[in-house]
Each structure stands twice: as structure tokens, then as C-alpha cells.
Amino acid sequence: MRILIAEDSVLLLDGLTRLLTTEGHDVAGFRTADELVHALSAPDAVLPDVLITDVRMPPSHTDEGLRAAAHLRSLHPDLPVLVLSQYVEQRYASELFARGTRGLGYVLKDRVADVDEFLDALGRVSAGGTVVDPEVVTQILTRTRRTGLETLTPREREVLALMAEGRSNGAIAERLVVGLPAVEKHVTSILGKLGLPPDSDDHRRVLAVLRWLEHRPTEGVH
Structure with a gap:
């Protein structure tokens, strides 16, 4: 699969990239939500098989990642998105899921410690499933x-x-x-x-x- 990761933590971004590359996936990363939105909003943008995004990203470290995901889903309703966060941000999670539940997931970062469960969630989301x-x-x-x-x-x-x-x-x-x-x-x-x-x-x-x-x-x- 072609996977995009939006994550400002260098260590987590590197760890996820290594894990998914080892699994045979093509991975690219973004450190800010603005970079992600710019890359996927272009008319000729090539969409990934799944997008993994954090909730809190620069510059304000509040909910940029989740707002970016909601925006991108409004542009590309079939874009599979797996939100990976330490927090439960209900407002924009509600907006994200309200646009359609196919190919959506919201997983806490602690779950990454269990590699099998994380990969299972990623696989289900990329296949059009819903994971909360x-x-x-x-x-x-x-x-x-x-x-x-x-x-x-x-x-x-x-x-x-x-x-x-x-x-x-x-x-x-x-x-x-x-x-x-x-x-x-x-x-x-x-x-x-x-x-x-x-x-x-x-x-x-x-x-x-x-x-x-x-x-x-x-x-x-x-």
C-alpha cells in the first residue's frame, strides 16, 4: 500500500515509517497539517491507499491534524483515514465521521505498542472498514x-x-x-x-x- 503519515513527532514518524516499510508498504511523511493539505489538495494529487494522521500538530498543537483530515475527506470522500492520537478530540471527530464512516478509524497511540492490533486496524480502514x-x-x-x-x-x-x-x-x-x-x-x-x-x-x-x-x-x- 501507499501510506501517508502526518505526524510532528520525529521519533514516532520514524518508528511508524520503519514498521510499515518493513511490512512492504510505500511510506511518505509530513511534519505539519498544512503540508499534508497542500499535497493532497492539488488537482493532480495522487491519493494514498490510507492516510495516518495525528490530531495535535503545528503550529498551535491543538486539532490541526484532525481538521485537515476532515477537510481532505470533504474533498476526497473515499480517502481512508486512520486518526492516531493521544487524545479524544470529540468535536472534529464528530465532523469527520459525519461525512461518512467508510474507511475511517480513530486509534489511541498506546495501541501502537501492540503492532498486530495496529496493523489490523490499518488494514481494516484501508479496506473500507470503520475502527474506533x-x-x-x-x-x-x-x-x-x-x-x-x-x-x-x-x-x-x-x-x-x-x-x-x-x-x-x-x-x-x-x-x-x-x-x-x-x-x-x-x-x-x-x-x-x-x-x-x-x-x-x-x-x-x-x-x-x-x-x-x-x-x-x-x-x-x-
Whole structure:
């Protein structure tokens, strides 16, 4: 794959580049969000198979990376993006996911310590999947009120976190060491509590994640 990385940390950029190059990928890096946007906004720009971006980048080190990703997705809706961050920046994450969930991921940097899980997330995003780190889910859940999420049981939250990783019911059952019927019952309960009525659209699972991203207070978030 051809992979672009937007990351201002020299050590992390170098480490990711070495890891992905070893895996056989063609990798290029950018140190600022402006450089990234300039490179991919040109009419003749060649899009990568996947973009990996940090959230906080120069010059203000707030949310430039995530805003750049949202902008680039508005220009190129099919551009796969994996956000790799130490932080949960909910405002622009919501905007990013609201433009479409195909080929999107939000993974905390601690996950890079587990190479297999990181590469799995990267592969799923590049293939058009949606990946949301369970820790991101947990942080959003603790800040969410009166949207149906507060009614979920601890087990339902576990199931929902695994759903957010893009796992099937069978994979969730295997991870939690429970039967498939139990997982199906939890999923039905979750979607019901979130007010997502039954229909033929499997993306109700993704809509559950979007609920966390869309209905949250912004005060106190850094």
C-alpha cells in the first residue's frame, strides 16, 4: 500500500515509517497539517491507499491534524483515514465521521505498542472498514448523558465497544467467551435503547458509535 503519515513527532514518524516499510508498504511523511493539505489538495494529487494522521500538530498543537483530515475527506470522500492520537478530540471527530464512516478509524497511540492490533486496524480502514478504539468509546461514554447511552449495562457497553472496533457478533462472542445468542440479544438491546429501530441496514452498528460522537458536551474537553 501507499501510506501517508502526518505526524510532528520525529521519533514516532520514524518508528511508524520503519514498521510499515518493513511490512512492504510505500511510506511518505509530513511534519505539519498544512503540508499534508497542500499535497493532497492539488488537482493532480495522487491519493494514498490510507492516510495516518495525528490530531495535535503545528503550529498551535491543538486539532490541526484532525481538521485537515476532515477537510481532505470533504474533498476526497473515499480517502481512508486512520486518526492516531493521544487524545479524544470529540468535536472534529464528530465532523469527520459525519461525512461518512467508510474507511475511517480513530486509534489511541498506546495501541501502537501492540503492532498486530495496529496493523489490523490499518488494514481494516484501508479496506473500507470503520475502527474506533475501545478507550475512545469509554471516554465518550463517560461524558455522554440523556441519549440512551446511560441506560446501557456494563456488559452492553463492552459489546458496544467491540462493535465499534468493527467486530462481528461471532468475533464478539469469542472475545467475551459467551454464546452467539447472548451477543445477539445484547446487540438488539443496545440498538433498542439507543432508539435505532430495526431495518435492513447493518450500519445501525456504526450509527451507535456516531451517537457517542455527536451527543456530547464540549466543555472540559482538552
